[in-house]
Amino acid sequence: MGKLAFIFPGQGAQYVGMGKDIAAEYKSADAIYEEASEALGFDIKEMIFNGNDETLKITENTQPTIVTTSVACMQPLLEKGIKPDFVAGLSLGEYAAHVAAGTFSFKDAVALVRKRGKFMQEAVPVGVGAMSAIIGLDNEAVIESCKEASSLGVCAPANFNCPGQLAIAGDVAAVEKANEICKAKGAKRAMMLAVSAPFHCSLLKPAGEKLAEELDKVTVNDIKIPVVVNVTAESVTAKEQVKATLVDQVSNSVLWENCVKTMLEQGVDTFVEIGPGKVLSGFVKKINKDVRVLNVENLDSLNATLEELTR
Known part of the structure; x- marks a missing residue:
C-alpha cells in the first residue's frame, strides 16, 4: 500500500473567492474562516470571498488568506477520515503543513504568517x-x-x-x-x-530575526505527522527543530524538488495539493510522472479527490 502526502501551496496562488464553495457546503471549513477572522481581529473571510486582487496581493494579507484557505479546504478530507502519512508546503505552505501535523494551533499559525508577511515586506524597500x-x-x-x-x-x-x-x-x-x-x-x-520582495535570499535575514521573536511566543506541540521541510528537504518529527527551520526558511533556498523526492523515497505515491491553484501538482508531475496527483481547491476538485481516495 502506497503512502499519502498532503502538500500546501505558497504565495502567488491566491485569488478572490478561493474556498468559498467548500465553506458553503462544509461547516468545518467555514469555521476555519471564522476562526481566522477572530484570530486576526478583522473580517478576513470577507476579504477572501468578496475582496479584490490588489488587497490580496499585499504580502501581509496574502499569507494569512492562503493558509486559511488551505486549512479550510483540508477539513472535509479530515472529516472523511483521510489522513496523510507526510505533509509539506512550499514556503508559506509549510505553515499549513504544520497545522495539519498538529505542530501549531491554526489560530497561532494564521497570526504568525500575517506577521511573517509584514516582516518580509519591511525587510527590503520596494524596488531594491x-x-x-x-x-x-x-x-x-x-x-x-x-x-x-x-x-x-x-x-x-x-x-x-x-x-x-x-x-x-x-x-x-x-x-x-x-x-x-x-x-x-x-x-x-x-x-x-x-x-514585492526578494524572498528566500540573505536580504530577508532581518525578517527571520523578527519572526524568531514571534515564534518564541507561540506554543509548539508534538508533531503528529512528519513534516518535510523546505530548508533541508528532510522530515522533521521533533518539535525542538521547528522554530529554527522556519526562521532559516525566510532567507534560504526552498528545496521543493528535493522535498518531493524525500517523500517519494519514503513510499509516497499519492500527493494531494490542498488550497488555491495547482502549481505544486505541476511540479510533482515534472519530478515523477508516475505518481498520482490530486488537488482540493473547490467543490468539484474536492469531490473528485474524495472519489479517488475512498475507492
Missing part, C-alpha cells in the same frame, strides 16, 4: 530587490550564474521547484545580470517576477 524565474537550465548552471552576477549585489537561487525550473532572488541589478548570464548559458526563459 527582485526575483526571476529561470526555465530550461540545470541547477548547477543557475547556481554558477548567480555567483557570477553577485559582484553587483546579492543573487542566489530562491526556489528549486522542479527539474529545469528555478527562481532566483536578490538585488535588482544582480538578478538582471544573472538573467543575462542564464540566457547566454542556454536558458529557455529568464523572466522577472511580479513580486
